[in-house]
Amino acid sequence: MDGGEKELLERAKNGEIEAFEKLVEGYQKKVFNIALRLIGSHDDASEAAQEVFVKVFKSINKFKGEAAFSTWIYSITRNVCMDELRKKKNKNVVSLDEEIKLPDGDVKREVEDDKPTPEVITEKNELRAVVRKAILSLSEDHKTMIVLRDLQGMSYEEISKVFKCPEGTVKSRINRARQALKEKLKDYRELFSEYYVK
Helix, strand or coil, rough: CCCCHHHHHHHCCCCCCCHHHHHHHHCCHHHHHHHHHHCHHHHHHHHHHHHHHHHHHHHHHHHHCCCCCCHHHHHHHHHHHHHHHHHHHHCCCCCCCEEEECCEEHHHHHHHHCCCCCCCCCCHHHHHHHHHHHCCCHHHHHHHHHHHHHHHCCCHHHHHHHHHHCHHHHHHHHHHHHHHHHHHHHCCCCCHHHCCCC
8 A cells, every 4th residue: 555545544544535536436436347347237246336335435535555455445345246136036037028017917028128229239239248248157255356356456465464364375266257158158169269269
């Protein structure tokens, strides 16, 4: 932690809102991106990111500086996202075919199709969608490893601090996560053919 961040942290711990805002300013984009990659929904990720900073604000006095401030924030982000994913699993699912009951009679559900037209879809977008879907279908542990290491570029050391485990464990988990992702993408080999050396 550099001197400027340390000073902002001390001021934030003393209840100075402006210092807190400056302190977390640099983390907002990364926290949102991690949440988006883990949760998959823009709105849910935005809510999760807000919740992260509320939690950081409420518990900033508990931060003792044993790990980097960034590591502490990313740990909170991971925990908030895992809680959100668990909540989503327990929510009731409504069928799109189920009609809406109104006093004047039943009405069919209409869902706006926000997908781009086939003419607009490019190969790059198709690849991105396939990879995103594959990542979201991974186990929570594998998904988190791929997001933190491969998408957010965090170091093995940073990830080991987030998970509170040795770097060697992180490396093997990342390796297993990548193998799981590769397995999920094997049916799409043709899409990726130009990226492989023959």
